[in-house]
Amino acid sequence: MTAPVPGSAALAFVKAHGTGNDFVLLPDPQGELALTAALTRALCDRHLGLGGDGAIRLAPGEESPGDPSADVFMDYRNADGSVAEMCGNGVRCVAKYVVDRAPGLDRVRVGSRAGTKEVAVVSRHPDGRVDRLRVDMGAPEVLADDHPLTVGGTRFSAVTVSMGNPHAVLVVEDVDIVPLARLGPAIETHTDFGQGTNVEVIAPLGGGRIAGRIWERGVGETLASGTGASAMAVAAHQRGLVGREVTVTLPGGTLDVRLDDPTLWVTGPAVEVASGQLDPAWWGQARAGEAESTGDPAPSGDAPPTDEPTTTGVM
Numbered sequence: 001m002t003a004p005v006p007g008s009a010a011l012a013f014v015k016a017h018g019t020g021n022d023f024v025l026l027p028d029p030q031g032e033l034a035l036t037a038a039l040t041r042a043l044c045d046r047h048l049g050l051g052g053d054g055a056i057r058l059a060p061g062e063e064s065p066g067d068p069s070a071d072v073f074m075d076y077r078n079a080d081g082s083v084a085e086m087c088g089n090g091v092r093c094v095a096k097y098v099v100d101r102a103p104g105l106d107r108v109r110v111g112s113r114a115g116t117k118e119v120a121v122v123s124r125h126p127d128g129r130v131d132r133l134r135v136d137m138g139a140p141e142v143l144a145d146d147h148p149l150t151v152g153g154t155r156f157s158a159v160t161v162s163m164g165n166p167h168a169v170l171v172v173e174d175v176d177i178v179p180l181a182r183l184g185p186a187i188e189t190h191t192d193f194g195q196g197t198n199v200e201v202i203a204p205l206g207g208g209r210i211a212g213r214i215w216e217r218g219v220g221e222t223l224a225s226g227t228g229a230s231a232m233a234v235a236a237h238q239r240g241l242v243g244r245e246v247t248v249t250l251p252g253g254t255l256d257v258r259l260d261d262p263t264l265w266v267t268g269p270a271v272e273v274a275s276g277q278l279d280p281a282w283w284g285q286a287r288a289g290e291a292e293s294t295g296d297p298a299p300s301g302d303a304p305p306t307d308e309p310t311t312t313g314v315m
């Protein structure tokens, strides 16, 4: 018989997504849980765990770096176990979790490693549960609007943007023909980006709309990204392709971005898929694996050699 796991109340999880960017949420109201790199990898494993692009511990607001007055702290890790500063889709999922369990609430201040984000409910389902939310993402920072990159012998010009986390955006003719599985990791780990970078490709669709795909640092290609959509809108605006209201169409759905001065707003859905308890035996094994693990993934290094074809559709 399996011995009971102490503190098993902390085994509760919620599986959620925002435009197909999916997360394992771990409510930790007492701040008792250590969301380690190895535990994150085990949770996010799509075969041996619950599966997710990242794991998020919903910790007490007092843990929020620099702002203990936040309502909740979003302790975020990518699927490979690395810590990220911010997650734009995750922040909506966290806010929905809180609001859906607090009647009368329609606004939450979610702490992140990139500051506290105000999230407001935009619409609800007929049963009162939250459907769409708007996030004040703060001020984007354009680091370079023509960052030259050579990958596999091909020259690119990226718009590099910080949304608290790093992004390199390439404008292309058609996002669907870009070999992102090769280009993404090469740019993610390029020596120009000491902490690694998220990589986005965008193409103008007209009428304030852009199409985008993303290669997430620490994850791989995902269906969507909130900080990524923000960086895409900023880059498109920077290159004169759109105005200040931008509809970003991603493989997992659409996010609406508004570029105000100085802040940027993202509006989109948040969905809860399931909730339950992790199996104590699985949890025990995941923790045992953690003890054997070397912990955090290695920091980014040199760009790997690539046989990237020269025809990428990048403009």
Ligand SMILES: N[C@@H](CCC[C@H](N)C(=O)O)C(=O)O
Pocket (backbone or CB within 6 Å): 021, 053, 054, 078, 083, 084, 085, 086, 087, 088, 089, 090, 165, 166, 198, 216, 217, 218, 219, 224, 225, 226, 227, 228
């Ligand atoms: N999915 C996110 C971004 C998550 C962090 C990113 N992979 C990084 O390492 O910076 C989003 O919705 O913004």
